[in-house]
Amino acid sequence: MRPFRTRLLDLAHCPAREWSVHSFRRQWYEKQTPIKYRFREFKRLNPLPAQEIWVTPSPQSDYAGCVALNDEYLRQYKDTIVPIERTVWGQDALKWRVKGFERFEAPLEFFLDWTARKLADPDTFSPNETLYIAQCSISSLPHGLQEALPPPLYCTKCSYENGNDDDYDGKKRHLHVTQAAEFSPDNGVESSSIWVGVPPVETPLHKDPHSNFLVQLAGFKAVRLIRRGDGELMLAYAKREVQMKCQQLGPVSMSMRGEEMMIGPERDLMSNLVWGIPDARHFNQVNEVLEDNQDSQGISHVNWFGRSPVEDEQSNDNESMDVALLHGKDSALGLPEIEVYHATLAPGDAVFIPKGWYHSLRSIGSHKNGINLSANWWFILE
Numbered sequence: 001m002r003p004f005r006t007r008l009l010d011l012a013h014c015p016a017r018e019w020s021v022h023s024f025r026r027q028w029y030e031k032q033t034p035i036k037y038r039f040r041e042f043k044r045l046n047p048l049p050a051q052e053i054w055v056t057p058s059p060q061s062d063y064a065g066c067v068a069l070n071d072e073y074l075r076q077y078k079d080t081i082v083p084i085e086r087t088v089w090g091q092d093a094l095k096w097r098v099k100g101f102e103r104f105e106a107p108l109e110f111f112l113d114w115t116a117r118k119l120a121d122p123d124t125f126s127p128n129e130t131l132y133i134a135q136c137s138i139s140s141l142p143h144g145l146q147e148a149l150p151p152p153l154y155c156t157k158c159s160y161e162n163g164n165d166d167d168y169d170g171k172k173r174h175l176h177v178t179q180a181a182e183f184s185p186d187n188g189v190e191s192s193s194i195w196v197g198v199p200p201v202e203t204p205l206h207k208d209p210h211s212n213f214l215v216q217l218a219g220f221k222a223v224r225l226i227r228r229g230d231g232e233l234m235l236a237y238a239k240r241e242v243q244m245k246c247q248q249l250g251p252v253s254m255s256m257r258g259e260e261m262m263i264g265p266e267r268d269l270m271s272n273l274v275w276g277i278p279d280a281r282h283f284n285q286v287n288e289v290l291e292d293n294q295d296s297q298g299i300s301h302v303n304w305f306g307r308s309p310v311e312d313e314q315s316n317d318n319e320s321m322d323v324a325l326l327h328g329k330d331s332a333l334g335l336p337e338i339e340v341y342h343a344t345l346a347p348g349d350a351v352f353i354p355k356g357w358y359h360s361l362r363s364i365g366s367h368k369n370g371i372n373l374s375a376n377w378w379f380i381l382e
Helices: 021-029 071-077 108-120 143-147 170-180 228-245 265-275 286-292
Strands: 005-010 035-037 055-057 067-069 081-089 098-107 129-137 189-197 202-206 211-218 221-226 337-345 350-353 358-363 372-379
Touching: 021 035, 021 350, 067 071, 067 108, 071 108, 071 143, 081 108, 098 108, 108 129, 202 228, 202 265, 221 228, 221 265, 221 350, 228 265, 228 337, 228 358, 265 358, 337 350
Parallel strands: 005 337
Antiparallel strands: 035 350, 055 067, 081 098, 081 129, 129 189, 189 372, 202 358, 211 350, 211 372, 221 337, 221 358
């Protein structure tokens, strides 16, 4: 029996009035509290040109917001070497059972060709297989690609040196950061990555040594976060269970984390603990995100291509879904409770993940929803 029970909560989103960099530092960073930024708040200070120029509406799909990579633009960088993860899924990929996994490097041209064929013919071309540009350092990309992904001002030290940010124009701030600091540790940003692929794509549960800002640029993702101590309890349980089933002896190693994170019994058990038994909630959340971004007239403001105007409306503060137990049968046993915070990310949304918090991410939808593109920045502001 598990030595804990789990409860699923909605991650709070940033109120519209708290969009400034100083509010971020005071309310979330200094308290090391995770928070979701909807695109309306995030885009005030953080224009990301990649959201407009890296993707284009997909000609292969009638799904709302379905995008493909902008092949014509990206092919000028076709010789750039990128890290790729190849995952072979079980017969039903959306049950998230991994049958094969490998990492390799290849020219961007190879990935563009493969992705175009996958979106055009998903059922017969490489069925149950995905390629994912994973943790590709932004600083390793050609300068033209880097310029489209400036670090969010929330991550940069120089953004706190300009006085009252309520009186400082966001475009000037953007220019100040990109010209003066870019991806320098002196500016607070330690490293950064892009994540690009055709769904399903997944990043298993892990923690990072620095605080992290993740921005969803195309497609939809779900993210789940767990406090450090709770995540270590969950991980220790999974490792011990696997050790016992494999009849291994000796202490449990808590080191983070090799191939067992990506494939095998530990990965399967951790995936089940974090996400629960697969059901429709995990695969069909696009409507949930659309509804979350509707205005009073029922019009959705999901920022599909980065061109929607910034809205100034009051958000619903600290909504929580304090009603769902992932494993409700344990609720009366007096076991310690692990809180799992959940957020769905539409294009333009972002999430702050504090240092040491465990987190896992999954794409929402299938290949029919087009390309999935994210970027993240690890940073230190002290």
